[in-house]
Amino acid sequence: MNKIKAGIIGMGYIGxxxxxxxxxxxxxxxYAIADTNAELAKVKAGYYGIEKCYNTVxxxxxxxxxxxxxxxxxxxxxxxxxKNIIKxxxxxxxxxxxCTTYPEAKELVDLKKEYPNSAAMVNxxxxxxxxxxxxxxxxANDDIxxxxxxxxxxxxxxxxxxxxxxxxxxxxxxGNSCCIADIGSHWMDAVQHITGxxxxxxxxxxxxxxxxxxxAKKQTETFTSNVPTEFEEVEIKNEEYGAVMFKTDxxxxxxxxxxxxxxxxxxxxxxxINGSKASLRWNQEENDRxxxxxxxxxxxxxxxxxxxxxxxxxxxxxLAMGHPEGWNDAFKGNIYAFYKYISDGMKGEPVxxxxxxxxxxxxxxxxxxxxSKERKWIQII
Numbered sequence: 001m002n003k004i005k006a007g008i009i010g011m012g013y014i015g016x017x018x019x020x021x022x023x024x025x026x027x028x029x030x031y032a033i034a035d036t037n038a039e040l041a042k043v044k045a046g047y048y049g050i051e052k053c054y055n056t057v058x059x060x061x062x063x064x065x066x067x068x069x070x071x072x073x074x075x076x077x078x079x080x081x082x083k084n085i086i087k088x089x090x091x092x093x094x095x096x097x098x099c100t101t102y103p104e105a106k107e108l109v110d111l112k113k114e115y116p117n118s119a120a121m122v123n124x125x126x127x128x129x130x131x132x133x134x135x136x137x138x139x140a141n142d143d144i145x146x147x148x149x150x151x152x153x154x155x156x157x158x159x160x161x162x163x164x165x166x167x168x169x170x171x172x173x174x175g176n177s178c179c180i181a182d183i184g185s186h187w188m189d190a191v192q193h194i195t196g197x198x199x200x201x202x203x204x205x206x207x208x209x210x211x212x213x214x215x216a217k218k219q220t221e222t223f224t225s226n227v228p229t230e231f232e233e234v235e236i237k238n239e240e241y242g243a244v245m246f247k248t249d250x251x252x253x254x255x256x257x258x259x260x261x262x263x264x265x266x267x268x269x270x271x272x273i274n275g276s277k278a279s280l281r282w283n284q285e286e287n288d289r290x291x292x293x294x295x296x297x298x299x300x301x302x303x304x305x306x307x308x309x310x311x312x313x314x315x316x317x318x319l320a321m322g323h324p325e326g327w328n329d330a331f332k333g334n335i336y337a338f339y340k341y342i343s344d345g346m347k348g349e350p351v352x353x354x355x356x357x358x359x360x361x362x363x364x365x366x367x368x369x370x371x372s373k374e375r376k377w378i379q380i381i
Contacts, residue, residue: 010072100175105359122358128333144275150254152271178238
């Protein structure tokens with residue numbers, strides 16, 4: 001079997017996560033990386049033993065040996081880089097969001113239709129946690145009855161202090177949202193994926209909690225706690241907190257909130273689905289288990305066990321029961337789904353997020369920002 005040769009663009013925090021995931025997947029080979037920071041790219045290539053190292057996107061795309069390209073760059077670069085990857089005929093794996101605006105996302109969706117022989121995915125990685133897939137399977141099998149209500153949250157604390165700063169706070173780079181686009185997008189994608197429902201109406205309240213922040217004059221990495229000694233005070237426009245009520249196309253309703261200023265929370269991502277017969281709840285920080293609740297029976301935890309897990313979830317788990325799998329395993333599972341789809345000849349409906357699905361998340365994000373500004377319910381048309 002010829003391995004699919006992969007190239008990765010962008011060597012920041014998430015780019016390194018892609019490196020580690022690809023190296024664990026037997027269907028593909030990490031062949032090349034690229035970053036405009038030539039020294040950083042050289043260091044990463046040397047550390048991981050990567051054969052090719054490029055300083056520009058064009059150099060990497062012109063390498064005919066590369067079959068698939070991961071775009072791990074900041075949001076504002078996604079349109080042009082994703083467009084160039086698609087036009088190159090190589091398979092595209094883009095970090096989310098697909099683009100910063102819906103018209104841009106729609107442009108990519110339309111362009112991709114001209115290149116049917118390549119695959120395209122956006123990395124909403126929580127889908128491929130095995131217990132999320134198990135949840136999806138149980139909902140599809142009517143274990144909880146009709147889906148009525150979806151609730152949950154995604155909380156982090158990496159923007160808690162006024163000395164914390166990220167390009168995600170800058171509309172020119174991140175688009176018109178920080179918290180919703182960054183982590184609310186994961187919540188909406190996961191819940192739509194497991195329920196089969198589509199969010200079609202939203203009412204939101206977004207808040208910029210720290211309106212003035214101290215931006216370091218020297219670049220720092222995401223999730224670090226280093227306090228800058230030299231900084232400039234910057235007015236913040238994007239939100240670090242948001243609450244969203246919503247309605248779905250199949251009559252369900254729900255609410256979620258997201259925060260990046262919630263002290264003590266690193267990656268507290270959870271959702272609960274209440275059905276007409278039972279409820280299911282999953283929490284990323286205890287991701288090896290599902291809680292299932294009943295009115296007239298004992299509530300229980302369903303522990304991840306590859307020997308009895310559903311057929312839909314089984315490809316995305318490998319360790320025996322009692323050996324915890326974590327965030328990086330689900331991240332790898334999502335990327336594995338992409339390469340497995342390519343390896344199998346791109347047949348059937350992919351389990352990962354398509355460009356169309358990711359574009360709809362961008363559309364939802366824009367509607368949420370609009371709802372908060374106009375203080376009213378917004379329908380997504």
